Amino acid sequence: MHAPPHVLIVGYYGFHNAGDDAVLFGILQALKTKFPGLQATVLSNAPEETTRTFGIRAVNRWRPGPIIRAIRAADFVVVGGGTLLQDRTSPRSPLYYLGITELAKRFGKPVFYYGQGFGPIVHASSRFFIRRVLSGVDLIIMRDAESARELEKTGVRGVPIAVTADPALAIDPAIADRERGRAVLADHGRTPKRPLAVVSVRPWKDRTAHLLPLARALDRVADRGFEIVFIAMQRAQDVEPALRVRAAMTRPAAVVRTPLDFRAIFGVIAEADLLIGMRLHALIFAALHGVPFVPLSYDPKIDRFVESVGLVPPLSIEALQADALMERIEATMNDLPALRRTLADRVPPVVDAARRSADLVYDAYRSRARRRPGKEARR
Known part of the structure; x- marks a missing residue:
């Protein structure tokens, strides 16, 4: 029997923001329907609180050592959701997520951007790094068509870009x-x-x-x-x-x-x-x-x-x-x-679109496992 995979989820978590917590819950809920028994670790500003709230392992998002260990332990990395690729609040904001992405790529991990918004991007350097780093990921899922169009304007190439909906819409209202x-x-x-x-x-x-x-x-x-x-x-x-x-x-x-x-x-x-x-x-x-x-x-x-x-x-x-x-x-x-x-x-159609994000990740993960036999294929 194949062991369930282990995902590392990266986003704006642990900042007492109900919307971002809902996004995380929506991602987890959707992925678990496709990957039964999925193990998850989250990078969080408040790891103990995130563990209490979601019942999953959380790692301090500011500590390089634990972050590197979490990346190496993961079978794939999900970056999402929210509007992580924007530099209106700070030019450093997108660099954090792009840095994690680059590390994951160097460790040979599949990387999936999940339910992302995009922009605004006001610094040319941000556009350069977005183009350079994201052109090497496995899949980018945007939460709306306009975000996808704006991302494409940065020159990202060679990666599938899909449009679904905000991950929080995948939550069961119950x-x-x-x-x-x-x-x-x-x-x-x-x-x-x-x-x-x-x-x-x-x-x-x-x-x-x-x-x-x-x-x-x-x-x-x-x-x-x-x-x-x-x-x-x-x-x-x-x-x-x-x-x-x-x-x-x-x-x-x-x-x-x-x-x-x-x-x-x-x-x-x-x-x-x-x-x-x-x-x-x-x-x-x-x-x-x-x-x-x-x-x-x-x-x-x-x-x-x-x-x-x-x-x-x-x-x-x-x-x-x-x-x-x-x-x-x-x-x-x-x-x-x-x-x-x-x-x-x-x-309901928008909810279905949000849940389709997990289908796309599952298909891309399995496709990569077939192309690159090894740890992924064994899982």
Whole structure:
């Protein structure tokens, strides 16, 4: 009997970001359907916490020795998902992942980029290294067609590039901790008889101009009888802008500051009647549970996801106006049943696309094993 393979997963993990944790869970869940008994190790900023949350081995992402040992012990390496190939936050960001990729290649490991977004890339040096390093990997799976087009513009050649969907969409919605979600909402004054609007905001370029029109619009949502609850997808970043919006409101609203794992946040969003959000994975959580949402775009990835599920293009937070936002929210609130039907029709194909990523990795891994008999073939 062949032993199950061992995968090393590399990404932005262990930073208390519910979206990235959902991505990791989605990757694991999808891969395990193709590789029964799969063993996994993850590079993490908080390895002990990652092990507790996911029940897998985790290695400190900043320690070269353990990283090298983890690469050597792996049968293949998965880099994903999220938007790892961007240098807007720092020119060093893509270099970390490209460095791990180059090490894996030198140790002869198959490397698969999985459910990736792309860009923006603003430094010529980043484009050079992306082209040089990725041209030697086994497979690149992008989460949307525009990301694939932008990647191809860097000149990456000689590697298959596929388009599927964000790995978090592969999650079974049943894993949402709805009991914990209801308890959190109750602790924050939730009245079950009233409709619930969950709000997800995040920092954006040190700007705050979009927060006041959001506060004005949310006051009007509250006037329609909705309870307003802010949820933090990344605790260290999202609580402050949520508090700023609440401070500018004249109607009551709750800000959840309780540390929650991604399952509990998923559970909170599953209880909502409406979500208004900036964070991509807050929108994805809502879509998976059929919760209509009003997206606020700060990045092309928001527009791309909204398009994939057949909804009206999002409002940009650039020059956001309260009246325009409220008009969009009103249209959504007035059409909740139809929007639920739209999500019920449009989300399953996107979920299938996300799960297809694991099929592509499986096929590529087996194909390489046949071409290069050895350890891979024995597994």
